[in-house]
Amino acid sequence: MVVPSVTASLKNYRGKWGRPEVTHLLKRTLFGAKKEDIDYFASKSLRHTIQQLLNTEEPIPAPPVNNYNDDKYTDEEIQPGVTWITAAKYNGMNGGRRRNSFKAWWTGCMLNQQRTLREKMVLFWHNHFATETNSVDNPTMIYKHNVLLRQYALGNFKTMVRAVTVDAAMLKYLNGNANTKKAPDENYGRELQELFTVGKGPGSHYTEADVKAAARVLTGFRIENKSLPDVHGLFDAGRHDESDKQFSAFYNNQIIKGRKGKEGEMELDELLDLIFQQPEVARFVCRKLYRFFVYHQIDEDTEKTIIEPLAHTFRRNNYEIKPVLEKLFTSRHFFDPGNRGGIIKSPVDFAVGLCREYSIPFPAEDSYVDQYGFWLNIQQTASQMQQNIGDPPNVAGWPAYYQEPMYDKSWISSDTLPKRTAFTDRMVNNGFARNGKKILIDPVVFTKQVSAPGDPNKLIDELAALLYAVELPVEEKQYMKTGILLQGLQGMASDHYWTDAWQKLQDKPDDAANTRNVTNKLKNLLKYMMSLPQYQLM
Amino acid sequence: MKRRKFLRDTITGVVLPSFLQGISLKALAGTPFMHASHASLNDDRVLVLIQLAGGNDGLNTVIPFDQYSNYTAARPNIFLPQDKVLRLNGFDATAFNPALANMQQLFNDGKLGVVQAVSYPKPNFSHFRATDIWMTGSDSDKVVSSGWAGRFLNDVYPQFPDNFPNETMPDPLAIQVGAVVSTALQGPLFTMGMAISNPAGFYKLVEGKVNVNANSRWGEQLDYIELMSQKTDQYATVIKKAAQKVPTQSPDWPTAGKNPLADQLKIVSRLIAGGLKTKVYMVSTGSFDTHAKQTETDTTTGNHAKLLQRVSEAIGAFMNDLKFLQIEDRVMGMTFSEFGRRIKSNASGGTDHGAAAPVFYFGSAIKPGIIGSNPVIPETVTVNDNVPMQYDFRSLYASVLQNWFNMPVQEVQQILMGDFSLVPIV
Numbered sequence: 001m002v003v004p005s006v007t008a009s010l011k012n013y014r015g016k017w018g019r020p021e022v023t024h025l026l027k028r029t030l031f032g033a034k035k036e037d038i039d040y041f042a043s044k045s046l047r048h049t050i051q052q053l054l055n056t057e058e059p060i061p062a063p064p065v066n067n068y069n070d071d072k073y074t075d076e077e078i079q080p081g082v083t084w085i086t087a088a089k090y091n092g093m094n095g096g097r098r099r100n101s102f103k104a105w106w107t108g109c110m111l112n113q114q115r116t117l118r119e120k121m122v123l124f125w126h127n128h129f130a131t132e133t134n135s136v137d138n139p140t141m142i143y144k145h146n147v148l149l150r151q152y153a154l155g156n157f158k159t160m161v162r163a164v165t166v167d168a169a170m171l172k173y174l175n176g177n178a179n180t181k182k183a184p185d186e187n188y189g190r191e192l193q194e195l196f197t198v199g200k201g202p203g204s205h206y207t208e209a210d211v212k213a214a215a216r217v218l219t220g221f222r223i224e225n226k227s228l229p230d231v232h233g234l235f236d237a238g239r240h241d242e243s244d245k246q247f248s249a250f251y252n253n254q255i256i257k258g259r260k261g262k263e264g265e266m267e268l269d270e271l272l273d274l275i276f277q278q279p280e281v282a283r284f285v286c287r288k289l290y291r292f293f294v295y296h297q298i299d300e301d302t303e304k305t306i307i308e309p310l311a312h313t314f315r316r317n318n319y320e321i322k323p324v325l326e327k328l329f330t331s332r333h334f335f336d337p338g339n340r341g342g343i344i345k346s347p348v349d350f351a352v353g354l355c356r357e358y359s360i361p362f363p364a365e366d367s368y369v370d371q372y373g374f375w376l377n378i379q380q381t382a383s384q385m386q387q388n389i390g391d392p393p394n395v396a397g398w399p400a401y402y403q404e405p406m407y408d409k410s411w412i413s414s415d416t417l418p419k420r421t422a423f424t425d426r427m428v429n430n431g432f433a434r435n436g437k438k439i440l441i442d443p444v445v446f447t448k449q450v451s452a453p454g455d456p457n458k459l460i461d462e463l464a465a466l467l468y469a470v471e472l473p474v475e476e477k478q479y480m481k482t483g484i485l486l487q488g489l490q491g492m493a494s495d496h497y498w499t500d501a502w503q504k505l506q507d508k509p510d511d512a513a514n515t516r517n518v519t520n521k522l523k524n525l526l527k528y529m530m531s532l533p534q535y536q537l538m
Numbered sequence: 539m540k541r542r543k544f545l546r547d548t549i550t551g552v553v554l555p556s557f558l559q560g561i562s563l564k565a566l567a568g569t570p571f572m573h574a575s576h577a578s579l580n581d582d583r584v585l586v587l588i589q590l591a592g593g594n595d596g597l598n599t600v601i602p603f604d605q606y607s608n609y610t611a612a613r614p615n616i617f618l619p620q621d622k623v624l625r626l627n628g629f630d631a632t633a634f635n636p637a638l639a640n641m642q643q644l645f646n647d648g649k650l651g652v653v654q655a656v657s658y659p660k661p662n663f664s665h666f667r668a669t670d671i672w673m674t675g676s677d678s679d680k681v682v683s684s685g686w687a688g689r690f691l692n693d694v695y696p697q698f699p700d701n702f703p704n705e706t707m708p709d710p711l712a713i714q715v716g717a718v719v720s721t722a723l724q725g726p727l728f729t730m731g732m733a734i735s736n737p738a739g740f741y742k743l744v745e746g747k748v749n750v751n752a753n754s755r756w757g758e759q760l761d762y763i764e765l766m767s768q769k770t771d772q773y774a775t776v777i778k779k780a781a782q783k784v785p786t787q788s789p790d791w792p793t794a795g796k797n798p799l800a801d802q803l804k805i806v807s808r809l810i811a812g813g814l815k816t817k818v819y820m821v822s823t824g825s826f827d828t829h830a831k832q833t834e835t836d837t838t839t840g841n842h843a844k845l846l847q848r849v850s851e852a853i854g855a856f857m858n859d860l861k862f863l864q865i866e867d868r869v870m871g872m873t874f875s876e877f878g879r880r881i882k883s884n885a886s887g888g889t890d891h892g893a894a895a896p897v898f899y900f901g902s903a904i905k906p907g908i909i910g911s912n913p914v915i916p917e918t919v920t921v922n923d924n925v926p927m928q929y930d931f932r933s934l935y936a937s938v939l940q941n942w943f944n945m946p947v948q949e950v951q952q953i954l955m956g957d958f959s960l961v962p963i964v
Contacts, residue, residue, distance in 0.1 A: 006755065295755055342755035344763065409759070412766050470756045479736070484718050487669055488591025488824035497665050513681050517666040524718045533763035537756055 006338035008305040010331045017046050019465065024340045025329060027469055027538040028293050029053055029117050031110050032353025035449050035466055040115070050329055054154060054322050056116045061150075062365075064105035064143065067372035068097035081368050085143050086229045098139035103390050104375035106146060107382075110352045111362065111375065117325065121153035122146070123348060124292050126389065127397035128285075129164050129196060131173040133390040138172070140228050142390065145169035157285060157319040158276050161196060165268060166233035168223045174395065176233075177222045179215060181241035189215030191395055197275050199284030205250040213245040217256055217271045220264055240264035247274060276319065282311035286324060288401070294334060295342045296407030306333055341469035341537040344408040346400060347385035349538060350420060351378050354427060354530075357466065358441045367437070374439045377432040381423050385416045412536065424530035428523050443522035444505070454502040456485045456495050463525070468534045476532070484525045583942055584810055586819045586856075586871040587687070587722065588799070590849065592826030593665065596878035596895030596925060598833075598842060599638070600652055602912035604631040612919040613883040616833045629908050636838045637846040640854025641898065649857060650900040653961060654910030655928035657894035661877060665827070665891075668876035673721035675932050675954055682955075685722035686935050687712060687818050689953045690945070692725040694817075699728050703773065709780075710773045712818040713809065715740075715802040720820050731820070732773050737794070737801040743768050744781045780812030781805075788862035791855045799823040800852035807856055811863035817943070823848065826875060830886035849873070853900060860902075870901035870942055870964060872934065882919040893924035897934060904964045932958040 015021075022041045026033035041049045063083040066075050073093050078084045084098050113119040126149055133142050145167055152160035164170050165188070171177040179185040190211045198204045220240030225231045242258040245267070256270045275281060286307050287298055298307060310324055317323040328334055345353065355362075355378060363370040379389060392398050400408045426432075431440025447453045450462040460477050482488060485498045498521075504511060505518045529535065598616065601623050602609055610617040623633035624642040632652075634642050644650035660678040662668045671678060675686030684692075691711045692698065698711060712723045712731035723731030734740045741747075746768070768774055787808060792800045802821040809816065825845055833840035853871070860866045878895025894913070913925040936958040939945045951957050 338755055340756065342759060344759055409762050412763055414766065414769055417763070417766050418771075470760070482824060483716055486824075487666060488589065488822050489665060489827050494592075494827055501664075501666060513667050513670070514664075516681055516683075517670060520721075521666075528718055533760050533767055536763050537759055 007332045007336045008301050009333055010306060010309050010327060012330055013046065013332045013335045015332070015335060018042065020340075021046070021335055022049070023465065024335065024469065025049065027353075028343070029120055029329065030113060030115070030356070031120065031349055032355075032357040033466075034357050034359055036359070037115055038466075046330060050326055052115055053117045053329070054326060056114065058114055058116055058118060060147070061105075061109050061112075064098070064101045065368055065372075067101055067104070067369050068094070073097065085140060087140070088228055090139055090228065095137065095139055099133045099142060099390070100376060101372060102133070102139055102143055102146070103379045104372040106389060107352065107375045107379040108362075108371070109150075110348070111355055111378070113356075118150065118153045121321075122149050123389070124289070125149045125153060125160070127292075127392065127401050128288060129170065130392045130395050130397040131169050132392065132394075136169045136172050138169075138225075138228075138231070140231055141169040141172065141223075144231070154322055154325075155320070157314075157321055158272060159319075161192075162268065162272055164196070165192065165218070166221055166235070168225075168231050168233050171221055171223050171233050176218060179219050179221065180239040181216075181219050182239075184212070184215045184219055184241065186211050186215040189213075189218055192218075193275065195396060197284065198278050198280045199287075201280060201284055201287065203280040203283060204278075205248075207248040207250065209246070210248050210251060213247050213256070214271060216241040216243070216245050217267045235262070235265040237261045237264050240267075251275070251278070279311065279315065282314040282319070283307055286310040286314060289324065289328065291401060291407065293328065294339060306331075341534075343538050344400075344411050344536055345538045346398075346408070346411060347382035347387035347416070347420075348389060350385065350536075351382040351423065353538075354424065355439070358427075358446050360427075360431075360439050360441060362439060363437055370434055370437050373434050374432060374437075377439070385419050385423075386411065386413075417536075420536065421531050424535070425527050428527045428530075441526065443519060443526055446526070447522055454499040456481045456498040459485070459498075460525075463529065467529055469538050470534055472532075472534060480525060480528065484528060485521055487521075582815065582868050584817060584819065584869045585687075585938060585942065586803070586806055586821070586869060588803075588849070588853070588871060588873045589720070589820065589822040590826050590845075590873055590875040591665075591669070591822055591824040592828070592875070593668075593877045593879055593891055594826040594845075594875040594895055595828055595832065595842060595889045596655075596892075597881060597913065597915075598889075599635050599846060600654070600896040601633045601635065602631070602915060603633040604912060605915045608915040608917055608919075611917070612881050612915055612923075613889075615885075615887050616837050616883045616889070618837050622838050626908075632908055632912055635843065635846050637843040638850040640850040641900075644854065644857060644900060645906065648906040649902050649904070650853075650898060651904055651906045651963060652908045653897045653899065653929055653934060653963065654908065655894035655913050655925055656874075656897045656931050656934065657877070657925075657927035658930050658932070659927070661893040661924070661927070663877065663891040663893075665876055670721060672874055672876055672931060673724075675935060683724065684726045685720065685724040686932075686954060687722045687820075688725040688730045690939055690943070691723070691730040691817065693945070693949055693953055695730075698725070698730060703776070707815060709776050709814040709816050711816065712820065713806075713814075713816050714820045715805055716820075716822055720822075722820060723818065731818070732771075734777070734805065737798075737805060740777075740781075740805050743774055744778055746778075776814065777809065780809050780814045783812040784808045784863065788855065788859040790858045792851060797848050797852055799848050800855050803852050803856040804859065807859040807863060807865070807869075810860075810869060811865050823852075828879070828888045829884070829890060830888040832888045853898075857900065857902075866902040870899065870904055870938070872900075872938070873898045874931070878925055880921065881913075881915060881923045881925060882921055884921070890921075894927045895925065897931070899934075899963050901964075905962050909961055909963065929961055930958055932956065933961045934963065937961045937963050 019038055019042050022038050023033045026037055063085045065083050066078045066080050069075060069080050075094050078087050110119045131145060136142050148163055148167055174188040174191055175185045176188045192214060193206050194200055198206055220236050221233055222236050224234040242260050244258045245256040247254050251274050254274050256267050259267055310327060313327050314324045362374050387398060400410045427441050431438050450459055452458040460480050464472050486494050489497055501514060501518050504514045601618060606620055622636045624636055624638060625633050627646045641650055658678055662671060662678055673685050674682040676682035695711060710732040714720050714723060714731050714733045716733060719729045719731040719733050723729060791804050794801055806819045828842050832842040860869050874897055875895060877892055879889035879892040883889050910928040932954050936950050936954055937960045939950045941964045
């Protein structure tokens with residue numbers, strides 16, 4: 001097979017806009033590409049699709065509720081089914097329960113995502129501004145931090161950095177609340193530069209002195225927690241270092257003049273102005289976006305023809321995120337066939353994407369205990385595959401998004417790969433069950449979506465197009481047909497056995513033996529399809 | 539392996555001497571307990587099932603030579619010439635299709651036998667349903683989800699898959715060559731088998747190769763995942779080791795890619811010789827659904843002949859290899875097909891779905907010969923005439939379980955959900 005080299009151009013994509021292109025775009029921008037969504041966007045233009053993904057107004061999701069009363073604990077303050085974000089206190093008994101409620105809820109936000117980029121970007125920013133619930137501890141702060149990520153998901157990056165800097169959860173996580181003029185704490189001052197803005201790329205040359213200077217600028221912020229529901233970051237002038245802060249040559253030897261009293265807070269804006277003058281900020285973030293949405297490796301050519309122009313767009317638009325994403329997702333480079341299927345699904349993409357691609361129904365909010373329970377099952381599934389949302393390994397996020405040379409390959413190990421297949425098998429066989437309810441794949445319902453389920457060739461072609469980002473070898477499809485659907489019956493003349501069995505299922509759904517036969521074959525087919533390495537790619 | 543692990547051996551070693559008091563050995567001959575006296579052998583016995591998918595035409599496979607004129611009248615367009623069919627030593631009434639030369643040889647050497655007219659009451663004519671019946675061992679009107687061999691393995695290894703593989707059973711309980719483990723190997727809750735997706739995948743595993751897609755972005759990712767998937771299959775390592783212990787196999791195998799069934803069986807003999815404790819192997823070959831043009835004008839040639847030639851050549855090469863690898867005594871094999879075909883051929887030069895058909899069984903330890911009589915072919919046949927059942931297929935399963943694997947009668951009845959009389963095949 002001759003593989004064309006990947007077009008290194010950000011020029012507008014003017015090629016075909018068909019199902020493969022829609023599927024590619026949706027697999028990258030949503031969690032899984034489901035048929036309904038592919039159909040929807042295939043009937044629109046690329047331009048319209050991008051507009052909708054980027055610009056649809058969305059309500060803020062309803063907050064997480066008390067789903068956690070059990071035989072060991074009853075929350076005296078918050079009634080079951082009512083949100084706990086208004087709670088006046090939290091303690092050892094309900095803290096962990098609320099954090100689980102939060103993780104379940106967040107997973108629910110992803111599962112119920114609309115046709116927009118928002119939820120994918122929330123995950124992107126969570127990885128970028130990584131915090132750990134284990135360390136932040138306070139569930140209200142954790143929730144608010146997540147709301148902030150969602151609020152700015154497609155907004156202005158510079159404004160977002162400012163908001164994150166004074167966010168209670170971040171102040172706690174990186175010790176900003178302990179950073180005072182008497183005892184400066186460099187933690188946030190360092191990560192602000194190393195991980196959140198200028199990064200550690202070849203063009204970043206900030207110094208240890210810059211870390212110290214930034215830390216001193218940031219002295220004075222602390223967490224105001226007189227009221228739990230209103231917990232927030234606050235500038236406390238009494239703790240602020242009012243002296244001048246000298247920055248290195250990397251920052252053009254600029255000095256941030258020390259300010260007194262309330263005005264001390266303005267030094268933060270001056271610091272961000274100083275940092276954001278560095279072109280390296282835009283490059284750093286664009287590289288991260290590229291690795292998240294396109295491909296892990298950035299060679300010299302990609303750096304020059306993709307990253308640099310994207311970064312330019314980012315700066316020219318004063319760090320608005322949407323123009324960058326729009327540029328990327330409408331480019332020839334993004335749609336180049338060579339770029340399709342080049343990402344190994346993250347555990348969240350894998351687990352949440354599966355549920356969405358099969359449109360697995362979850363209980364509604366009136367069954368919130370079961371609803372949250374199932375959401376948590378999916379969250380924990382992804383966690384067992386090494387992506388525990390809310391608790392990345394450390395402040396750098398997941399190594400799959402930054403660690404040379406493995407990048408997304410690090411999701412796949414001798415531990416996680418069998419777990420992925422065990423999960424796909426499980427979702428076909430028995431799924432998860434609680435209180436008489438189940439979440440699992442209905443193979444017949446799923447199959448009914450394709451244009452001609454009774455035609456084994458079309459059935460396999462269309463399922464493959466839905467499930468895979470790459471083309472399967474012909475022999476593999478042939479095998480699926482004769483080995484699984486036709487159980488060894490070969491030759492074109494045999495196709496009708498499947499056609500007949502499928503038709504009979506429509507005509508005589510009460511025929512138990514036939515129903516079982518068809519269902520089992522479809523189950524075997526889906527399990528097999530999802531066990532192939534191709535299913536790991538998106 | 540917790541419970542019995544084919545532990546009729548224990549009876550041999552410990553219980554048998556006192557048990558034998560007062561009973562002459564002769565009286566025991568031919569009973570399951572005699573097999574138990576092959577103490578160390580029993581635990582390494584293997585069953586190889588060969589599925590002929592599509593419904594093999596029994597009457598053109600095993601020809602009722604004693605009813606030749608009725609046979610030719612029923613099948614004027616596809617009957618095999620009297621002077622071409624293969625005759626069998628000591629069984630003048632019956633002959634083999636000319637394509638079955640290797641199997642004729644095995645028959646005459648006493649290493650292959652035939653059970654005539656195997657089926658079940660109220661036969662089903664749908665491929666899928668009939669296959670399920672053969673795989674699950676159910677009655678025609680009952681839907682069962684577990685497979686007969688799966689229930690057998692579950693009976694022996696009731697804890698599987700918890701804490702498997704382990705020291706006593708480090709190997710897969712059953713192996714299917716093919717991507718989806720057959721229903722026959724499905725246990726009550728879990729599948730008891732593992733699949734080797736195809737011969738090419740097997741050799742890639744043994745040689746540690748992956749597809750080389752590395753000149754594309756997705757291909758480079760795919761190669762990595764494939765490599766990991768080889769490394770992480772819990773049984774991949776044992777299979778690889780077993781295969782590597784057997785660097786040389788018999789020179790009689792057909793060239794790879796020429797005979798798909800032979801390619802599968804070549805893997806099976808290699809793994810058995812490599813020391814896997816796996817009890818059941820399942821291989822499969824298709825295209826037996828010969829509704830039209832099953833022969834050429836020369837009826838010894840054409841589709842059906844090609845299919846049979848493949849089966850015969852594959853079984854012949856397999857048996858040679860077992861001998862070459864010195865594991866002949868440990869292995870018994872059996873063919874099965876979901877149904878036979880109608881007595882009367884159709885106007886398209888083929889045969890339509892039918893009922894009973896012969897089963898072949900083979901191995902150096904089997905009891906050879908022909909069990910049952912030739913199907914009776916009426917002087918005038920109608921399109922509705924079928925070969926009536928002589929033996930229930932579950933009687934063959936019962937015989938294998940009881941006399942080959944030495945399972946106690948009660949458990950055999952549980953596994954097969956009924957009491958089926960034994961057939962002296964082994």
